[in-house]
Amino acid sequence: MPWQTRECDVLVIGAGGAGLRAAIEASAEGASVTVLSKSLLGKAHTVMAEGGMAASMGNVDDRDNWRVHFSDTLRGGQYLNNWRMAEIHAQQAADRVRELEAWGAIFDRTKEGRILQRNFGGHKYPRLAHVGDRTGLEMIRTLQDHGIHQGIDFLMETTVLEIIKDGDRVSGVLAYDRERGRLHLVHAKAIVMATGGIGRAFKVTSNSWEYTGDGHALAYRAGAELVDMEFVQFHPTGMVWPPSVRGILVTEGVRGEGGILKNSEGKRFMFDDIPPLYTDQTADSEEEGWRYVTGDKEARRPPELLTRDHVARKIVKEVKAGRGSPHGGAFLDIAWIKEHLSDAEGHIRKKLPSMYHQFKELAGVDITKEAMEVGPTTHYVMGGIKVDAETQMSCVPGLFACGECGGGLHGANRLGGNSLSDLVVFGRIAGASAAKFASEHGDTSINEDAASDIEAAALAPLERSSGESPYAIQYELQDVMQDLVGIARTQPELEQAVERIADLSRRAATTSAVGNREYNPGWHTALDLPNLLAVSEAVARSAAGRRESRGAHSRVDHPEKDEQLGTVNTVVRRLDDDSMEMAHVPVVGVTEERQAIVKEMG
Amino acid sequence: MAQKATFRIWRGQANEGGFVDYPVNVEDGMVALDVVHQIQAEQAGDLACRWNCKAGKCGSCSAEINGKPRLLCMTRVGDLDLSKPVTIEPMQAFPNIKDLVSDVSWNYRMKEKIKPFKPRTPDNEDGTWNMSQADVERPQEFRKCIECFLCQDVCHVIRDHHKHDEFIGPRFLVYTAALEMHPLDTEDRLADLRHRDGIGYCNITKCCTKVCPEHITITDNAIIPLKERVVDEFYDPITKLLRIFRPKKS
Numbered sequence: 083m084p085w086q087t088r089e090c091d092v093l094v095i096g097a098g099g100a101g102l103r104a105a106i107e108a109s110a111e112g113a114s115v116t117v118l119s120k121s122l123l124g125k126a127h128t129v130m131a132e133g134g135m136a137a138s139m140g141n142v143d144d145r146d147n148w149r150v151h152f153s154d155t156l157r158g159g160q161y162l163n164n165w166r167m168a169e170i171h172a173q174q175a176a177d178r179v180r181e182l183e184a185w186g187a188i189f190d191r192t193k194e195g196r197i198l199q200r201n202f203g204g205h206k207y208p209r210l211a212h213v214g215d216r217t218g219l220e221m222i223r224t225l226q227d228h229g230i231h232q233g234i235d236f237l238m239e240t241t242v243l244e245i246i247k248d249g250d251r252v253s254g255v256l257a258y259d260r261e262r263g264r265l266h267l268v269h270a271k272a273i274v275m276a277t278g279g280i281g282r283a284f285k286v287t288s289n290s291w292e293y294t295g296d297g298h299a300l301a302y303r304a305g306a307e308l309v310d311m312e313f314v315q316f317h318p319t320g321m322v323w324p325p326s327v328r329g330i331l332v333t334e335g336v337r338g339e340g341g342i343l344k345n346s347e348g349k350r351f352m353f354d355d356i357p358p359l360y361t362d363q364t365a366d367s368e369e370e371g372w373r374y375v376t377g378d379k380e381a382r383r384p385p386e387l388l389t390r391d392h393v394a395r396k397i398v399k400e401v402k403a404g405r406g407s408p409h410g411g412a413f414l415d416i417a418w419i420k421e422h423l424s425d426a427e428g429h430i431r432k433k434l435p436s437m438y439h440q441f442k443e444l445a446g447v448d449i450t451k452e453a454m455e456v457g458p459t460t461h462y463v464m465g466g467i468k469v470d471a472e473t474q475m476s477c478v479p480g481l482f483a484c485g486e487c488g489g490g491l492h493g494a495n496r497l498g499g500n501s502l503s504d505l506v507v508f509g510r511i512a513g514a515s516a517a518k519f520a521s522e523h524g525d526t527s528i529n530e531d532a533a534s535d536i537e538a539a540a541l542a543p544l545e546r547s548s549g550e551s552p553y554a555i556q557y558e559l560q561d562v563m564q565d566l567v568g569i570a571r572t573q574p575e576l577e578q579a580v581e582r583i584a585d586l587s588r589r590a591a592t593t594s595a596v597g598n599r600e601y602n603p604g605w606h607t608a609l610d611l612p613n614l615l616a617v618s619e620a621v622a623r624s625a626a627g628r629r630e631s632r633g634a635h636s637r638v639d640h641p642e643k644d645e646q647l648g649t650v651n652t653v654v655r656r657l658d659d660d661s662m663e664m665a666h667v668p669v670v671g672v673t674e675e676r677q678a679i680v681k682e683m684g
Numbered sequence: 685m686a687q688k689a690t691f692r693i694w695r696g697q698a699n700e701g702g703f704v705d706y707p708v709n710v711e712d713g714m715v716a717l718d719v720v721h722q723i724q725a726e727q728a729g730d731l732a733c734r735w736n737c738k739a740g741k742c743g744s745c746s747a748e749i750n751g752k753p754r755l756l757c758m759t760r761v762g763d764l765d766l767s768k769p770v771t772i773e774p775m776q777a778f779p780n781i782k783d784l785v786s787d788v789s790w791n792y793r794m795k796e797k798i799k800p801f802k803p804r805t806p807d808n809e810d811g812t813w814n815m816s817q818a819d820v821e822r823p824q825e826f827r828k829c830i831e832c833f834l835c836q837d838v839c840h841v842i843r844d845h846h847k848h849d850e851f852i853g854p855r856f857l858v859y860t861a862a863l864e865m866h867p868l869d870t871e872d873r874l875a876d877l878r879h880r881d882g883i884g885y886c887n888i889t890k891c892c893t894k895v896c897p898e899h900i901t902i903t904d905n906a907i908i909p910l911k912e913r914v915v916d917e918f919y920d921p922i923t924k925l926l927r928i929f930r931p932k933k934s
C-alpha cells in the first residue's frame with residue numbers, strides 16, 4: 083500500500099483550542115487519540131486571539147451569572163442561536179477557565195488575587211478572563227503543554243484531504259504531510275472536526291492561510307449539513323495601512339480599555355445611532371462611557387462597545403460619507419485617555435502590549451500618542467457544521483465538530499470572547515462524546531478504492547504540465563467574495579457570485595502546480611481550492627436565501643428584519659448530483675424556561 | 685513609491701542548494717514575508733516558507749535575514765539596506781527541510797522531557813487559587829514566548845557546538861523558569877537542569893535576549909536566576925538547609 087497507515091479510536095482534525103481540548107478529553111476517557119494539524123503544534127489560529135475568554139465568574143462584578151451570559155449571547159446572536167448550546171456554554175464556561183488555571187495558565191489578577199475580567203462588546207458585565215492582549219497564546223500553550231503528556235499521537239503539518247466512509251459512518255481520512263508530500267491513511271472509529279474558519283475566502287481578513295474552510299467542506303462532502311453560513315463576522319477594527327498589513331486585527335480590548343472611534347472631523351460618531359435592542363444599556367454621554375470602562379458599576383457601556391456588526395457598519399457609513407481617515411478607515415484613539423490618567427502611556431503599554439508593538443513595528447504608529455486607522459476585516463464565521471447540542475455530533479454518524487467550524491452557538495453574530503470559551507466548552511463535550519461513540523460502536527472498514535481516488539485527485543495538479551496557477555484562482559475568488567458577498571449585500575450580486583464561483587470551480591479542476599511533492603505551497607494552494615470554493619458557495623447561497631438584514635448579514639435591498647426569518651436557520655446540504663441545496667429550518671432549543679430567562683434579563 | 689530591490693533567497697532541500705536572486709518591487713510598508721509571498725505568486729510557486737499569523741504572534745516565520753535571526757513578518761523591508769541584495773536563508777541551527785523551512789522537531793522533543801506543571805492543592809473550595817498580580821508578573825513575562833526558536837538558533841552552544849543532546853537551549857530554560865517561578869507549582873526541576881538539561885553550558889553571552897521578538901529578558905530574568913537556584917541547591921549546604929524549612933516559592 084502506498085500510504086502510511088495508523089489506527090485510533092478518535093481522530094481529531096485540528097490542534098487549536100477546540101481540537102486540543104477534545105483530544106485531551108477523549109484521551110482521559112480512555113480512547114486512543116490521534117491529532118492531525120496543518121501547521122506545527124501551538125501555531126493554530128487560537129494563538130492569535132487577543133482580548134479574552136468570556137465566562138460569568140463574577141470576579142469583578144458579582145451581579146454576573148450564567149443567565150446573564152446566556153441572554154447576552156442570544157441578544158448578540160439575534161435569537162438565531164441554538165438555545166441549548168447557548169445555555170450549555172454559559173453554564174460551563176467558568177469551569178473551563180478554572181480548569182485552564184489548574185493546568186498552568188496564568189490569567190491577569192484582581193486586587194483580591196482572583197482571575198481578572200474585562201469589558202467587551204455585548205457583554206453586560208466585565209466577563210473576559212484575559213492575559214493582557216495575548217489570551218489565545220495562553221490558552222493554546224496551556225492546552226499544548228498539558229496535552230503532550232497525555233499519550234496523544236500528534237502528527238504535525240499533515241493536512242486532511244477527504245473523509246472516507248463505511249456506509250453511513252465515517253471510518254477514516256486520507257491526509258498528506260507538507261514535509262515530504264507522503265500520504266497518510268488514518269483509520270478511526272470517530273472523527274472530531276476542529277479546523278477553524280473560512281476567512282481566506284475574502285481578500286481583507288484577519289485570518290491566516292490555514293483558514294480555507296477545510297472542516298466545513300470535508301464534512302459537507304461527507305453528508306453533514308452546514309448551518310448559518312450567511313453569517314460571516316466582519317470585525318470593525320482591522321489595520322488599514324500600510325497595504326501589506328491590511329486586515330490584521332486590532333483587538334476589541336482597545337475599546338474595552340477606553341478607546342474611542344472618531345471620524346475625520348474629530349467627531350465621536352458612534353453616539354449617532356444606537357440600535358433599539360441596546361438603547362437601555364448604552365451610555366448617554368462620553369463621561370458615562372468613561373466611567374463604565376473604569377469600572378463604575380452604575381454606568382452603562384459606551385457605544386464603541388456595541389456589537390461588532392453594528393460598529394463595522396457605522397465605520398463603513400462614515401467612510402462612504404467622505405468622513406473617513408486618509409486610508410479609508412476611521413480613527414481609533416486610545417491615547418486620549420491621558421486626559422483622565424496621569425500614567426496613560428504606561429497603562430496602555432501594560433494593558434495592550436501586543437497592539438503597542440504591532441502598530442509601532444508594522445505601521446510606525448505610537449498608539450500611546452496617536453490614533454490608529456482602522457476598518458472592517460473578515461474575522462470569524464458564525465456558520466458551521468450543524469451538530470446536536472448535547473453530543474456535538476453531526477447528522478453523519480461518528481462525525482463530531484467543535485470550535486469555529488461547528489455551528490449553532492453564535493447565531494447571527496458572535497460576541498467577542500465567546501469563541502475561546504466555545505472552544506473549550508464544546509471541545510470537551512465533543513471529545514467525550516467521540517470517545518463514547520468509539521467505545522460503543524464496532525470497527526469499520528476502510529474503502530481503499532475511495533482512498534485511491536482521493537489520492538489521484540490530489541496528485542493531479544502536480545501532474546498537469548499546463549493549467550492555471552492556483553494562486554490566480556484563489557485571488558480571483560477572494561475578489562469575488564469581497565466585492566459581491568461582503569459587508570453590504572444585494573440579491574443580484576449574490577446570484578452573480580454563485581455563478582462566478584461555479585465558473586471558478588470548473589477552472590480550479592484544471593490548475594497546475596510547479597515543483598515536486600515536498601513542501602510545495604503552490605500545490606497546497608491547489609488542494610485548498612475545492613474547500614474554499616465549497617464554503618464560498620455555501621456563504622453566497624445562504625446569504626441569497628436570507629432576504630432581510632440581521633446580525634452580521636446585511637442586505638442593502640432588504641434593510642429591515644423579517645419576522646418570519648427571525649425564527650429559522652439556513653442550512654445547506656449536498657445532494658447526490660453534487661449540487662448544493664439550501665433550506666430554512668426552525669431555530670433549535672427554544673423552550674419556555676429559556677424564554678423566561680431572556681425576558682427576566684431584559 | 686515602488687522601489688526595485690533584489691532578494692537573494694536560499695533555495696534547496698536538506699541543506700543542498702544555493703542562493704537565487706529575485707527582483708522585487710518593494711511597496712510602502714512591506715514586510716519580508718510579503719516579499720516571499722510575492723515571489724511565490726509571481727516567480728516561484730514552490731518556494732517553501734512557514735507562516736501563519738503575519739502579526740508576530742505565532743512564531744512560525746523564523747529565518748535569517750542578512751544573517752540575523754528574525755521573524756519574516758515583523759521585518760519591515762523599508763528598514764533594510766536595499767542598495768545591495770537582501771539575503772534570506774533558513775535558521776542554521778536546525779536541519780533544513782526545504783528552502784526557508786527548517787526541521788524544528790528537536791524543540792518539541794526537548795519540551796516533552798521537562799517535568800510538567802504540578803500545582804499545589806487549591807486555595808478555595810471552588811478549586812481556584814489566589815495569586816497576586818505582582819507574583820505572576822515574572823512567569824507571565826516568560827509565557828509571552830511564541831516558540832519561534834530564534835533564541836535557539838542564535839545560541840552558539842547549539843548553533844556552533846551542536847550540543848543538541850546535552851543542552852536544552854534558551855527557549856527551554858525560559859520554559860523551565862516559567863514553571864519554576866509559577867506561584868502554584870510544586871515540582872522540582874533543579875537536578876534535571878544541572879544534569880540532563882545542561883544549564884552549565886550557557887556562558888551568559890546574552891545573544892538570545894537580543895534576538896527575542898517578544899523582548900523577553902531571557903538571560904537576566906530566566907537563566908541567571910535558574911543558575912543561582914542550581915548553585916544554591918548543589919553547592920551551598922546552608923541555603924539548601926534553609927530551603928527545607930522554607931517553602932520553595934515563598
Ligand SMILES: Cc1cc2nc3c(=O)[nH]c(=O)nc-3n(C[C@H](O)[C@H](O)[C@H](O)COP(=O)(O)OP(=O)(O)OC[C@H]3O[C@@H](n4cnc5c(N)ncnc54)[C@H](O)[C@@H]3O)c2cc1C
Pocket residue numbers: 095096097098099100101118119120121126127128129130131132133134135136217218240241242243276277278279288289292296297331461462484485486487498499500501502503505
Ligand atoms: C486575530 C484574532 C483575534 C481573536 N481574538 C479573539 C478573542 O479575543 N476572543 C475570542 O473568544 N475569540 C477570538 N478570536 C477568534 C478565535 O481565536 C478563533 O475563533 C478560535 O481560536 C478558533 O479556534 P479553533 O480551535 O476552532 O480553530 P484554530 O485554532 O484555528 O485551529 C484550527 C486547526 O485545524 C487545523 N486544520 C485546518 N484544516 C485542516 C486540515 N484540512 N487538516 C488538518 N488540520 C487542519 C489547523 O492546522 C489548526 O491546527 C480571534 C481570532 C483572530 C483571527
Ligand code: SF4
Pocket residue numbers: 838839840841853854885886887888889890891892893903907
Ligand atoms: S546567554 Fe546562554 S543561552 Fe543565551 S545565547 Fe548565550 S549561551 Fe546561549
Ligand code: SF4
Pocket residue numbers: 743828829830831832833834835836854855858895896897898899900902
Ligand atoms: S524566548 Fe523569545 S526568541 Fe526564544 S522562542 Fe520564545 S519568543 Fe522566540
Ligand code: FES
Pocket residue numbers: 734735736737738739740741742743744745746755756757758
Ligand atoms: S507569521 Fe506568525 S510570527 Fe510571523
